[in-house]
Amino acid sequence: MNQICELFRGLKDNFSELTDSTHVVSLPLSSRFLLGITKIQTPVFFIECELKNYSADLNLEYISVMFNKKCSLIDDSNRKFSKVYTVITLNQSDCDFQNYFLEVVYLILQKIPKKADGVLIKKEIDKILQLFSYTSLPAAKSVQGLWAELLVIEQSESPEYLIKSWHSHANSRFDFNDGKDKLEVKSTSLAKRVHDFSLDQLKPNENSKLIIASVFALETTSGKNINDLRKMIFEKVSNIETQSLMDSIVFKVLGNEISKSLDFYFDYQLAVDELKFFDSGSIPKIENIPAEISNVKFSCDLSNIKSLSKNELKKIDSVLFRGLL
Known part of the structure; x- marks a missing residue:
């Protein structure tokens, strides 16, 4: 689990505002999964897939999700490229919560096979959405x-x-x-x-x-x-x-x-x-x-x-x- 947090720390250390593209690194799970950093230095996941039946973009309290979004990205070798992704962005600046978000989403992504089709990927993305939808509910216990x-x-x-x-x-x-x-x-x-x-x-x-x-x-x-x-x-x-x-x-x-x-x-x-x-x-x-x-x-x-x-x-x-x- 520390691996995903270390990847994001590396993005923070090399963060630059001098480009319009989002800085990303590939996840060891698959080249279809990328981790990036937003302009306000919060983590964002890119999942390469074009979903035929997808929901409208969502804005929850802690995360936002965009489907079939064409993104302009730049990797750690300064290579620029554009592809269509599902984009999951954290809207919280707290470092502890950022690490928690990274670990939770990374855990779910580990369940997606490398050759998974859009249906299976959408199923796992829905699990992420369901988790963070609970954050709009009152706490059930202390x-x-x-x-x-x-x-x-x-x-x-x-x-x-x-x-x-x-x-x-x-x-x-x-x-x-x-x-x-x-x-x-x-x-x-x-x-x-x-x-x-x-x-x-x-x-x-x-x-x-x-x-x-x-x-x-x-x-x-x-x-x-x-x-x-x-x-x-x-x-x-x-x-x-x-x-x-x-x-x-x-x-x-x-x-x-x-x-x-x-x-x-x-x-x-x-x-x-x-x-x-x-x-x-x-x-x-x-x-x-x-x-x-x-x-x-x-x-x-x-x-x-x-x-x-x-x-x-x-x-x-x-x-x-x-x-x-």
């Missing part, structure tokens, strides 16, 4: 909550399985659900292990097991942000489809907070050292609630509740839980 879930994935021995079990919708009842067992992640920025629960969250269906992960997420000025955890997870998960799935969930959850989320850093080492897992049955609950009363929520201090050891987790007959630590 940055802290998402960071805690990513930390649990990053610390897992089976991160790929956790990603595949991750909620497809941010308002899902449980954060992770593999169709059998459930895992709910709770985070706190307090000095005590106090978390908010709804009564329904502590009541899985009869033949399922539920584990609660407890994460201390203390905001700092120089910890790790969401993109840092993303990169660490991708070092463990090489499957491109799984990586893309994780990116799509992150975009859905963060919505219009995607850019701001990169400004939030949390104490990674504290979170790792204090990561605990609890059997949902050991957590105190409000009992004997009349059937007519619903949506019961409460806070609970887990400081003195016994957590599950690594050996205890591995003894549970559950694929979801065996890889947690």
Whole structure:
């Protein structure tokens, strides 16, 4: 992933305003894919293809997309040329978000075969559009909550399985659900292990097991942000489809907070050292609630509740839980 960011840094280092053509470099994936730099020094991807059935040009909050656009370009050998491209441009000057954009789009482009036809290319371009369309939606969870879930994935021995079990919708009842067992992640920025629960969250269906992960997420000025955890997870998960799935969930959850989320850093080492897992049955609950009363929520201090050891987790007959630590 660093390769794409280094290519863009090279374009920035050699940037010149003395030409009307856009400076580009070829991507190692295919000569049909180019990376360029705009006049305002933001990244732009050029995908060589003429689409027969294409949408109108789009301007989203963070990106713009132009189809079947004849472009005048200049490569790193000062060779000028013109071809028809689909053009995807980032409209953000923030360096961290530029790197995030570069990595996300590059990941999707890796899925396009060298001899792909226009139909397949359009399908992958639509995935990019769908991702960035989520940025017009309100955030479904706090940055802290998402960071805690990513930390649990990053610390897992089976991160790929956790990603595949991750909620497809941010308002899902449980954060992770593999169709059998459930895992709910709770985070706190307090000095005590106090978390908010709804009564329904502590009541899985009869033949399922539920584990609660407890994460201390203390905001700092120089910890790790969401993109840092993303990169660490991708070092463990090489499957491109799984990586893309994780990116799509992150975009859905963060919505219009995607850019701001990169400004939030949390104490990674504290979170790792204090990561605990609890059997949902050991957590105190409000009992004997009349059937007519619903949506019961409460806070609970887990400081003195016994957590599950690594050996205890591995003894549970559950694929979801065996890889947690």
